[in-house]
Amino acid sequence: MITLAHMLCLSAILFSIGIYGVLARKSLIAILMSVELMFNAANINLVAFNRFLYPDSLWGQGLVLLVITVAAAEAVVGLALVIAIYRNTKNLNADDLHLLHD
């Protein structure tokens, strides 16, 4: 019997894998992909809560649709930025992009 706990733990694992990717990867694209993983983990959470705790309503799924849309938009803009950075510096290593410092 699949319980809520199973789904939530699964999404927690996925989420932490995503965090590791964001913090430890060098390439910008790899970081973006890890962020997508985190989005998906959150989505699984939402659908699970919807199914187990509020089975009569569909708000969780509706919200997931919106989150997918926003994530897609964010991926698009992020990738456009990646391309722009690549064009300018030919380098996508996150460690080499430190214009924020003093």
Added chain:
Amino acid sequence: MTLPLGIFYALSALMIGFSLVVVTSRNLFRGAMCLTASMGFVAAFFALLGGDFLAASQLLIYVGGVMVLILFVVMFVQTPDLFRARQTSVRWIPALLLAGGVGALFIRAFCHIESPTELPVLQPTSTALGHLLLGDMAVPFEVISLVLLAALVGALVFGLERES
């Protein structure tokens, strides 16, 4: 171990496996393909949880859209030698610790959560979702379309090759 539970464990093992490849592989292309697979499994889980429409949308949008985009970009910026370069930075130990810490905390919080035993039979959701999106959720729905518009314009602005 009932069949559904077994399937669940199998699917989740596969998904976690693919995700691990995403965050560790040197080859970005391989990572992207594994992410695609991972998304597919997420769609499977959606279906398992009664979100049939959602599973289809996930496949369409994420797999068919976002991942294709990422693959394009990967192929656009990668040179062959980069496929073999080390991809994980020196920070991997603190990152591992932090990620592990977050995961452990979440799991500890979640594993004793109460779950109802009697669940209603799964229904098709498309009609109901349609009513919801255009009814109670109409405002966020419209706002999201504006967000998409903004993202589109932004991406165009960044992506356009400047004639200079």
Added chain:
Amino acid sequence: MIFTFSMISHLFLIPILPFAAAFLIPIFGRWLPQRGAWLSIAAVMASFIIALDLLLRVGDGSLLLPHAVTPVPWFSVGLYEFVWGFQLDGLSLLMGLIVTGVSLLIQIYSLGYMSDAPRLKQYFASLSLFTSGMLLVVFSDNYFQLFIGWELMGLCSYLLIGYDWDREAAGKAAVKAFLTTRIGDLGFYAALLTIFIILGTFNFVQIEERLLDGGLSSWAITLMALLIFGGVVGKSAQFPLHVWLPDAMEGPTPVSALIHSATMVAAGVYLTARSYVLFSGSPMAMHIVSWVGGGTSLMAALFGVATRDIKRMLAFSTISQLGLMLLGLGVSGYSGSVMHMATHAAFKALLFLAAGSVIHAVHTNDIWKMGSLSKQMAVTFTVFLFGALALAAIPPFAGFFSKDKIIENIYLAHQPGLLALAYSVSGLTAFYVFRVIGLVFLGQPKERDRFAHAHESPWVMTIPMIILAFFAVSFGWILSRPSIFETFFSAPLHHAALEAAIPAWVMITANSVAVGGMGLGLFLYTGDLTRVESLARVFHPIHHFLFRQAYLDEAYELFLLRPVRGLAAGLDWFDRQIIDRIFVDGFKTIADELLSRRTPEEATASGERSGRIQNYLMIVTFAALVLLFWNSH
């Protein structure tokens, strides 16, 4: 132009139309004729027509004053509801007509005067915004809304004085005006709070009722009145907050005509008149009002005698006349002061516009460089003369009726000191304005070149002046007609009209003082100036003292501004050297050392700080982890 539907419900349109224009002009001005000037003029003309229609309705009896428009709810705090409310009574109708009329004429004049100026969109938008602010002050039915209009005018005054911001003097003058009136506004703000605490409402009618119910200590009433008077002192440029008005002449002349003679500075007097019920309840406040007004009046008149700038003369004159109006209000002479506010608007605006015409022609403000301009600029000379006669209160010009009413009221209040003050001011006023006429329009030209190039102004400038001149001549007489007088000038609380007999000597003295001043001014400053030169040598020290405005600006600089600047510099040092060093740089160093995996020596040696986003993200995740951990136990 009488509309068949009821315009009274459109009372709120009067302030709103110029307000809308003020926002449309910057947006659409590029495509509008004359960069939006016509839109601005159209808006204020529409407001004027509405006000005129209201006047006609009052005249034929179809509209009774006072009239209140149903308020529109705005927001509520606790049990009190803030509303947008408008009211119409004699005072506000009169002021509304004057403000829209004068604003209209001045904007038309500006078409000519500012024709080659840059940034016209900003100019007309600011003028419109200002007009709407003043109209909001005039038609509001509660103090809170009035304050909004009040502050709006302060902003526009800043924008318009500093219109020529390329000139440093203009910028500084704008800041000075804004800050000085701000100090007064603090008093007004405190008044708002006090009124609300003591009386529980901002609405004028309700306040009047509660004051008449009685039971308030005289200290409370005095406090409220004096705090309001603080705002008045700032806005109407009375001592000690008068220093901004002479410098405000750096702004374009039409701006001076509108803001600093006819309307904004009169808002202070309007506020006092509007709060008349409050002030009458406190004899001490009335006393202070009359003496501050009277003292300022005399001081400014003396300064006006010594100045050499034609606009400054008019600025001092404005301060002086406002002081006179406040003096009148302080001795319970409501009707005289309000009437003088009206006539002053007409003739002072006229004088400013004529001065602008002169400046436009000879390209200088210095009266010692002008001369004999009556020959080159007949129209300007004539209208300026009419304005001067009105200012000097020579019968039958406008100023005569109103100023004499004030003098009558002072006499009836049995205040010999103030009466003597008023007489002196009258004499000085006539003297300094005709001194200027003598030097500028009569006698011999002081600089041949300027004189030769001077020519009359175009009709777009002269027609508004002529219209105003008509009012300078006749307004006093018009306003004295009993029916009109009744409508506009009946004091609140229906004070019994002071019908006591005024001995003839009061009026005779007033008139002779005025005529004498005029005569002396003309005698000394026309034609042969040797008499003046010999006098100048004798009076030089006094003259110099007055020319420097009694060194008040310098005193403020020394005792007020320098200490404040020193304090600001000290606090800045403390912030930069101590707080920034410890808290900002310190934490940054710690974070960088922990995460960039370099030894501290390496990091400082290379001078490099991590700007890497993943480092920052790690800190964020760590913090989130800590929070989660903490909360989950």
